Amino acid sequence: MNMKTKTELLGMGVKELEDYMESIGEPKYRGRQVHKWIYKKAVSSFYDMSDISRDLRNKLDDCAHISIPRVLKQRASIDGTRKFLMELEDKKRIESVVIPHHENKNTRYTLCLSTQVGCPVGCAFCATGNSGFQRNLEAYEITGQFLASQRELQKRLKSNESELITNVVYMGMGEPMFNYDQVIESIYILNDPKGVNIGQRHITISTAGDVKGINRLARDNLQVVLAISLHACTNELRDTLIPLNRKYPLEELIKAVKQYISLTNRRVTFEYLLLDGVNNSKKDAEMLTKLVKPLLANINLIPYNEIDGLEFKQPSPQQVQQFYQYLLDAGVGVTLRGEKGADIEAACGQLRAEYKNNR
Ligand code: SAH
Numbered sequence: 001m002n003m004k005t006k007t008e009l010l011g012m013g014v015k016e017l018e019d020y021m022e023s024i025g026e027p028k029y030r031g032r033q034v035h036k037w038i039y040k041k042a043v044s045s046f047y048d049m050s051d052i053s054r055d056l057r058n059k060l061d062d063c064a065h066i067s068i069p070r071v072l073k074q075r076a077s078i079d080g081t082r083k084f085l086m087e088l089e090d091k092k093r094i095e096s097v098v099i100p101h102h103e104n105k106n107t108r109y110t111l112c113l114s115t116q117v118g119c120p121v122g123c124a125f126c127a128t129g130n131s132g133f134q135r136n137l138e139a140y141e142i143t144g145q146f147l148a149s150q151r152e153l154q155k156r157l158k159s160n161e162s163e164l165i166t167n168v169v170y171m172g173m174g175e176p177m178f179n180y181d182q183v184i185e186s187i188y189i190l191n192d193p194k195g196v197n198i199g200q201r202h203i204t205i206s207t208a209g210d211v212k213g214i215n216r217l218a219r220d221n222l223q224v225v226l227a228i229s230l231h232a233c234t235n236e237l238r239d240t241l242i243p244l245n246r247k248y249p250l251e252e253l254i255k256a257v258k259q260y261i262s263l264t265n266r267r268v269t270f271e272y273l274l275l276d277g278v279n280n281s282k283k284d285a286e287m288l289t290k291l292v293k294p295l296l297a298n299i300n301l302i303p304y305n306e307i308d309g310l311e312f313k314q315p316s317p318q319q320v321q322q323f324y325q326y327l328l329d330a331g332v333g334v335t336l337r338g339e340k341g342a343d344i345e346a347a348c349g350q351l352r353a354e355y356k357n358n359r
């Protein structure tokens, strides 16, 4: 039997795995066992499932597989951030990043997931956007990044804690709204209390401004956090930074965000990249305040991470501070994102993987 005809078990919940076992003439409880191996232990080989008989292992290996991405390489930053290069079944490569934060005395991680191989939006400042688009990820491939990252983290930290990763952000490679159905399905898989058990409130979806996706998310009324990559307050500038703005100009985007807020009553985050001499003047801060202050929203300022071959520059720390202070003084909810993982090119927009030489 070749790979294509094998059943993918990754992504199935308890019920589906029980049904699957019945469909191949096995008792239901086998489904619960396999479920535990997949979601609690991130095991992808049936031969590592010690409570399953040899005969059943052989049988499962013939008719099913569990495609947790393979971690080919990882880099660790001095601040604890880790970037994983992962390989999918078709040899395409993606990257996922874990970023540490401290909760009481424990170190916990936020995982940044990819949703596509490359990205079709092509933002001028983004490494992913500058390296083309190959394909959407399946829901199980998105979830698989979680399992692979958790397993690697446990290995490296010599920990068997199952709750090292507490938050998930869809801010890796790709535009999540262009792969909406698979992204939402992956959220439900991550949510499953019997499995990975990440609450929706701990999940953020970031979009470059896809109005259709924002409207769908408003209707679907998930508890996730919506983040909008704003980066500019005039269409003239935003057109040059984020080509999607030509399809959904600022007026339409803001209208959709207002509608989202009124339908869901949920606070939205605007991400604002600080690009030296491009969007970080006092005038820009004024326009940003005017746009965001009336809304139920926060601003997350991100100092640009410079990319080899692109002309954009990060403003000086003083300029960053000034911009931040302006918004604070104006009474806008604002946070300044620390630059984690910049030394290993694991910061936002620096993900381009090494899949280029693998087409
Ligand atoms: N495609 C989605 C999500 C992935 S990008 C989006 O654009 O929102 C996640 C965030 O990283 C976005 O806000 C994006 O604008 C930002 N980003 C891209 N390149 C960056 C860079 N070089 N430095 C800092 N942030 C960057």
Ligand code: SF4
Pocket: 119, 120, 121, 122, 123, 126, 127, 128, 129, 130, 172, 173, 174, 175, 208, 349
């Ligand atoms: Fe795609 Fe987001 Fe990068 Fe733009 S910033 S190219 S939408 S990943």
